[in-house]
Amino acid sequence: MAVITVERKPLTLAERTYLPQIVGGLMTTFRHLVAKKTTLEYPEQRPAIPAGYRGVPTLVRDPNGREKCVSCQLCEFVCPPKAIRITPGEVPADQTDRAHVEKGPQAFDIDMLRCIYCGLCQEVCPEEAIFLQNQFSMSGYTRAEMVNHKDKLYELGGTLPDQHYKWDKKLEAEKHGNAH
Amino acid sequence: MIAPPKPDLVTVNIDGKEIAVPKGTNVIEAARLVNVDVPHYCYHPKLSIVGNCRMCLIEMGMPAVDPATKAPIMDPATGKQKINWIPRPQIGCGTNVSPGLHVKTTSPMVKDAREGVMEFLLINHPLDCPICDQAGECKLQEQSTGYGRGYSRFVEQKNVKPKRTQLGPRVTLDDERCILCSRCIRFSKEIAKDDVLGFVDRGSYSTLTCFPGKQLANNYSLNTVDICPVGALTSTDFRFKMRVWFLKQTNSIDTETSVGANTVVWSREGQIYRITPRRNDDVNDTWMPDSGRELFKALKAPDRLTSAETVDALVARAAEVFKQGPVAVVGSGRSSVEEQFLTKKLAAALKATTALVSRVGQGDKLLVSADKNPNVRGALVTGLIAALPSQKLTDLAASIDAGKVKVVVSVGEDLAAAGLTAAQLAKVAIVYLGTHANATSAAAKVVLPTLSVFEKNGTFVNQQFRLQKFAQAVPGPQGATNDLIVLAKLAAAAGATVASDLGSVWKLLAAEIPNLAPITYANLPETGLLLDATPFAALPFVEGETLHFKPAVAGAAVAAKA
Numbered sequence: 001m002a003v004i005t006v007e008r009k010p011l012t013l014a015e016r017t018y019l020p021q022i023v024g025g026l027m028t029t030f031r032h033l034v035a036k037k038t039t040l041e042y043p044e045q046r047p048a049i050p051a052g053y054r055g056v057p058t059l060v061r062d063p064n065g066r067e068k069c070v071s072c073q074l075c076e077f078v079c080p081p082k083a084i085r086i087t088p089g090e091v092p093a094d095q096t097d098r099a100h101v102e103k104g105p106q107a108f109d110i111d112m113l114r115c116i117y118c119g120l121c122q123e124v125c126p127e128e129a130i131f132l133q134n135q136f137s138m139s140g141y142t143r144a145e146m147v148n149h150k151d152k153l154y155e156l157g158g159t160l161p162d163q164h165y166k167w168d169k170k171l172e173a174e175k176h177g178n179a180h
Numbered sequence: 181m182i183a184p185p186k187p188d189l190v191t192v193n194i195d196g197k198e199i200a201v202p203k204g205t206n207v208i209e210a211a212r213l214v215n216v217d218v219p220h221y222c223y224h225p226k227l228s229i230v231g232n233c234r235m236c237l238i239e240m241g242m243p244a245v246d247p248a249t250k251a252p253i254m255d256p257a258t259g260k261q262k263i264n265w266i267p268r269p270q271i272g273c274g275t276n277v278s279p280g281l282h283v284k285t286t287s288p289m290v291k292d293a294r295e296g297v298m299e300f301l302l303i304n305h306p307l308d309c310p311i312c313d314q315a316g317e318c319k320l321q322e323q324s325t326g327y328g329r330g331y332s333r334f335v336e337q338k339n340v341k342p343k344r345t346q347l348g349p350r351v352t353l354d355d356e357r358c359i360l361c362s363r364c365i366r367f368s369k370e371i372a373k374d375d376v377l378g379f380v381d382r383g384s385y386s387t388l389t390c391f392p393g394k395q396l397a398n399n400y401s402l403n404t405v406d407i408c409p410v411g412a413l414t415s416t417d418f419r420f421k422m423r424v425w426f427l428k429q430t431n432s433i434d435t436e437t438s439v440g441a442n443t444v445v446w447s448r449e450g451q452i453y454r455i456t457p458r459r460n461d462d463v464n465d466t467w468m469p470d471s472g473r474e475l476f477k478a479l480k481a482p483d484r485l486t487s488a489e490t491v492d493a494l495v496a497r498a499a500e501v502f503k504q505g506p507v508a509v510v511g512s513g514r515s516s517v518e519e520q521f522l523t524k525k526l527a528a529a530l531k532a533t534t535a536l537v538s539r540v541g542q543g544d545k546l547l548v549s550a551d552k553n554p555n556v557r558g559a560l561v562t563g564l565i566a567a568l569p570s571q572k573l574t575d576l577a578a579s580i581d582a583g584k585v586k587v588v589v590s591v592g593e594d595l596a597a598a599g600l601t602a603a604q605l606a607k608v609a610i611v612y613l614g615t616h617a618n619a620t621s622a623a624a625k626v627v628l629p630t631l632s633v634f635e636k637n638g639t640f641v642n643q644q645f646r647l648q649k650f651a652q653a654v655p656g657p658q659g660a661t662n663d664l665i666v667l668a669k670l671a672a673a674a675g676a677t678v679a680s681d682l683g684s685v686w687k688l689l690a691a692e693i694p695n696l697a698p699i700t701y702a703n704l705p706e707t708g709l710l711l712d713a714t715p716f717a718a719l720p721f722v723e724g725e726t727l728h729f730k731p732a733v734a735g736a737a738v739a740a741k742a
């Protein structure tokens with residue numbers, strides 16, 4: 001194997017005193033002392049979340065406070081780490097504003113130890129009922145605590161605006177009946 | 181050219197592929213033979229043809245002949261006979277093959293026709309897929325993906341029709357989803373012979389409904405749910421329980437009667453959600469009775485037997501019981517062939533008499549036969565019994581009264597129901613193998629919990645002497661053991677060594693029973709195998725006529741006498 005001899009250059013006077021390097025380093029230090037802070041006092045201070053952030057998946061209600069999920073189980077199917085588990089059920093007939101939707105989740109669990117925050121559930125949902133919102137920190141002392149049940153998911157999700165009111169339109173058409 | 185076909189075969193050309201098919205085949209079935217899919221809704225192989233959905237449109241043509249001389253007209257460009265294509269599409273379901281028929285299923289005309297039909301079917305469709313139980317096995321979904329245009333041009337208001345109608349105790353109807361194919365109507369009329377469904381109103385307001393004062397309540401009503409190509413008819417029991425794409429399918433057999441209808445068990449994570457029929461043209465076509473679809477509910481019943489003791493401890497206790505005196509073994513017509521064979525081995529080791537309990541009920545001439553045991557013929561084939569069983573164990577009762585029997589081993593049979601009195605049960609020590617609690621298990625000295633048909637592998641011999649296999653769909657509960665293992669361990673305790681796994685049991689069966697010689701569990705076809713029935717031809721079986729089954733003369737004579 002060929003050997004390449006590299007010539008070691010002698011240090012200049014400035015380099016041998018180290019002074020320019022020390023001054024340069026201190027200048028950086030002093031610049032940061034007076035510059036605007038870039039760190040946060042977490043958890044007292046919270047960062048601003050950019051639009052489109054994928055935090056903890058949550059279930060949302062429509063502006064009238066009604067459940068949107070119809071337990072179609074598409075999110076359960078698509079979820080790559082199988083974090084979602086749904087028990088579908090029938091909407092009770094006494095919920096007059098929702099009975100015509102027929103189907104809704106009896107139980108809805110998302111295991112946050114499994115979830116990889118991919119957002120596929122949000123993407124696949126035909127009812128725009130599941131959203132990865134701004135919540136990013138989940139903690140707990142046991143594995144069971146890390147499973148978000150339906151109540152918790154709705155508490156985290158809150159209400160989001162609805163562009164379609166699909167089921168209201170359906171109810172209207174049902175009341176209106178046919179033209180003939 | 182292919183070789184001249186046999187007289188009853190007709191050569192047709194489908195998308196350029198020549199195939200010889202039996203006369204009377206329609207274009208959909210002929211195309212299936214060359215792996216060409218002709219989409220369809222209303223056509224069903226076991227129902228009459230109505231041709232009302234128009235989804236199966238194809239382009240067809242016949243070889244041209246000179247009208248005067250009948251001489252073939254040749255196409256100079258190709259050197260072959262010219263084809264006269266019909267200028268408008270034809271329905272594939274209603275077109276039977278004829279010699280030289282040419283069919284195109286991919287031409288622009290066919291593509292346009294399919295897109296048009298799909299568009300019309302979807303204009304009033306509610307697009308309910310997120311809440312529709314058919315999603316995942318819906319022909320409308322599949323064919324709009326495969327052949328639809330992909331977007332809607334319909335801006336008008338859709339029709340409103342009744343949703344959530346209860347047609348009967350087990351069937352729910354959503355009229356908005358119905359595409360008016362009339363399969364359910366034809367099934368009720370032609371197969372179930374219970375003509376209760378029909379259409380009312382006209383045009384796009386046509387609505388499926390039950391005739392006034394009628395209900396879709398016959399024991400075959402759930403077959404309409406199976407054949408409904410869309411989600412209009414759904415099972416009330418399965419409604420909103422689980423998405424079908426999560427369910428594992430396992431081939432099984434309906435154990436209700438000796439018909440042995442072929443079934444599919446749908447389960448997820450050890451829980452069964454539904455049972456549907458599996459096509460077997462020699463047994464049940466594509467149907468099954470509703471009553472057979474509920475059998476899985478017994479698995480989780482509160483009276484299910486389990487034991488905290490290990491099976492070895494239980495067998496050791498049973499071995500103690502065997503020492504108390506002469507033993508009688510009551511086998512079961514509900515056990516599999518393999519279990520009956522091991523029951524026979526156990527009885528031989530115990531030098532015991534064997535008996536079976538017969539269950540006779542009403543047959544319905546379709547898929548419920550009079551014999552409510554699925555496997556009496558298995559007991560005959562394996563030699564567990566030599567004559568047909570009776571409904572009451574009178575011989576056994578007499579032996580108990582005479583003190584000739586001190587121990588009874590019952591394989592899942594309730595001896596009290598089979599005519600033994602409580603006093604007689606108290607006189608003997610009982611070893612009971614079974615799945616559910618009853619008077620006999622309560623009186624038994626040792627109870628060995630075993631598995632149900634959904635929790636194990638095995639075979640049954642149906643009324644046609646057709647050997648059919650079923651497979652394990654879900655694991656058994658903790659504290660219950662496979663019947664074969666229990667029987668083999670009991671036999672071992674009685675001094676005989678027999679294998680307890682299915683493969684080895686089949687080796688023994690093939691060696692000892694000539695009728696089963698070339699068969700193994702693995703090579704048995706899913707549609708079953710007919711066994712030689714001649715050794716049993718003289719026996720007066722109880723079954724009457726059902727679908728694909730005519731009783732042999734001896735049985736008919738008995739039925740006539742009764």
Ligand code: SF4
Pocket residue numbers: 057075078079080081082083084110114115116117118119120121122132
């Ligand atoms: S974000 Fe991804 S991993 Fe998490 S629940 Fe949704 S689909 Fe599953």
Ligand code: SF4
Pocket residue numbers: 068069070071072073074075076086121124125126127128129130310
């Ligand atoms: S959240 Fe959306 S995708 Fe998931 S079950 Fe509910 S409706 Fe379906």
Ligand code: SF4
Pocket residue numbers: 357358359360361362363364365388404407408409410412413
């Ligand atoms: S209910 Fe189903 S099977 Fe009956 S006509 Fe409508 S689409 Fe056809």
Ligand code: FES
Pocket residue numbers: 219220221222223230231232233234235236237271272273274
């Ligand atoms: S399948 Fe041919 S018209 Fe319906």
